[in-house]
Amino acid sequence: MKKNFQNERISINWMLTIAFIILFLLFLISLSTGAVSISLNEIIGIFLNNLGFQINIGSEIQDFVLFEIRLPRVLFTVLIGATLAVSGAVLQGLFRNPLVEPGIIGVSSGSALGAFFIILMINSLFQDTSEQYKIWLLPFFSFLGGLFAIIFTLKLGSYQGRISIIILILAGVAISAMANALIGLGIFYASDLELRKFTFWTLGDLSGATWNILSIIIFPILISIIGLNFCAKSLNAISLGESEAYHSGVNVERIKKIIVFLSALGVGTSVAFAGIIGFVGLIVPHVIRMMLSSDHRILIPISGFGGASLLLIADLFARTVVLPAELPIGVITATLGTPFFIYLLVLSKRKNIF
C-alpha cells in the first residue's frame, strides 16, 4: 500500500523541465561519444565555427562526424524514441491495458509485412519509378501495412463497438501470425540480398540516419506526437470505460479513430525507417506511471522525453559496446525490455489486473 498517495505537488512544468534537461544532457553525451571522440568544448566550438565565429577548436574530421553522422543520428534516435513511447502510452490508455504495445496489437508485424513486400517488389513493380520517389516507397508501404494491421485488430477485438481486451490481444496475435506467415512465404522466394536487408531491418537500425531521412520523418512524427498530446483529456475519460467517457462528453468513436491513425502514423513511420525497436513503447509509459502519474496530460509528454532518453542510452550501448562494429538496437531494447515485461506480468498477476 506504499503507493496510496500520488505526488501532485510537483507541477507539470517542473516535470517537463527536468525531463528536458535529462534529455539534453544525454543528447550532449551521445554527440560526444563514439569512435571519434568529441569533447563538449569541441562541440560548442564546432557549432560556433559553423555559425561564422572564428574559433579554432575541433578538427575537420570532428566537424564532419558531428554534422554528417552523429547529429542526424542523435536527432533521429530522439524522434523515434519519443514517438514509440508516446504511441505506447496512448494505446495503453485507449485499450485500458498496461500490457499493450504497438507490437502486441500487430502494428509492427503489419509494418514488417509492408516493408518486406516492398523490399521484394521494388524492382519488379516500381522499376520505372525514379530514385527520388523510391526512398518513399518503403516507409509508405510499411506505414500502410501497420495501419491495416491495427484496423483489422480493432475490428476483430471489438463487439458492438466495445473492445474486449482479451480478444483484442488475441486478435493482435492472430494478425501478427498471419503477417509472419506471409513474410515466411516471402522469405521462401526472396534472394539472399533481400533477405539480409530484411533481417537487419527487423532488428532495428538507427545507423541509416541522414538529414534527408530526418526531413522525411520529422513531419509525420511531430504530427503524431503533438496530435496525441491533444488526446490526453479524452484518454483520461476513456480510462473509466468507453461508456463513461461517452457520458462525460467524449466523442469516443472519433477519438478512437484519431488515436489509432496518429499512433499508426508515428509507429509506422518509425518502424519504416528504423525497423522494429521493441519495448520502448511498453516500458517508458509504465515507469512514468509508477513514478509520476497516470494523468495522460502528464504521462504523454513525459513519456515522449522518457522514450527519447531511453533510446539514446540504448543507442549509446549499441554503438560503443562492440566498437568498431555496432549491435542492432532492437537487441539492446529487447534485452533490457524482456525481463521488465516479465516483471510486469508477475506484478499484474498479483494485482489481479486481468
Add this chain to the structure above:
Amino acid sequence: MLEAKNISYDIQGKYLIKNCSLKIEPGKLTAVVGPNGAGKSTLLKILTGETRGFDGIVLYNGEDNLKINSLCLSKLRAVLLQDTHVNFPFTVEQIIEIGRYSYQDTKSEKNKIINEVMMNNFLKPYSGRVYQTLSGGERQRVQLGRVMAQIWNKTDYAKYLLLDEPISGLDIFHQHALLDTARALLMKNIGVMAIIHDLNLAASYSDNMILMKEGEIVKCGITPDVFNEENIEMTFDCPVSMIKDLETGKNIVVSRSRKNNINSIIH
C-alpha cells in the same frame, strides 16, 4: 423535462423495449424497478444516447437526444453505472476532474467545484488517495462525485442524472449516503432517474415509480400509487406482503418463496 415517447427497440426481431413512454421531471426522483432482463438498463442506455437505432423519440428539454452531440449532451445529463473499473492508478481528484471534461474551467473554478463535490460526498479524507485502494462503497461515492461535477453548474435549463443500479453491492450506510446525495441534487433543478433493485429503498427515496416487465412499462405514477402488493406481485411474479414500518409509517415490502406455488403447479 426528459421525455421518452413510444420507445421500441429490437435486436433481430426480439423486442427488448416495447412501446415505452416516460417522463423524468426535474426536481423529482423517479425509480425504475423490475425483474432482471426487464429492459431497464436498455431503456436507460436509450435515454443516455448510447444506444441508437430505436423507434420513438427521446427529448431532453424538448430536444431530440440523437441530434445533440456528445459534448452538449454531457452538459444536460450525467450517468452513473453500477461499477466503474479503472485500470490505471488515478487519484480521487483526477477521477472527479473527468466530470469536467466538457467545460473550459479555469484552474481555480475547477478546484472549487472538485472541492465542493468532495465535501458533498464526504470525500475530503480521501484527498490524494489512489482510486484502486478504496473500497467498493468509497469508489461509488467518488464516481457519484464525478457525475455530480458534470452537472454542478447553475443553469437556467433543467439537467438530469441517470443512475443504473447505483447501490447494488453497497452496504446499507453507503446505500443511504448515495441516495441522500442524489436526492439533495433535486434542489438544483436536476431530475434523477434511478434503476434500483431494492424495492424498499426505491419506494422510500422516490417521488415517482416505474415498474417494468418484459420490455414494457406495466405501471407508472407517483410512488404511493404504484408501490402496492398487487403491482409488485404482478411485476415480479413473486408473492409479497406489505407491512408498515412503525417508525416512519411507510410501507415495506417483504417477499416470500414461490416454492409452494411451484409445487402446486407441478402436482
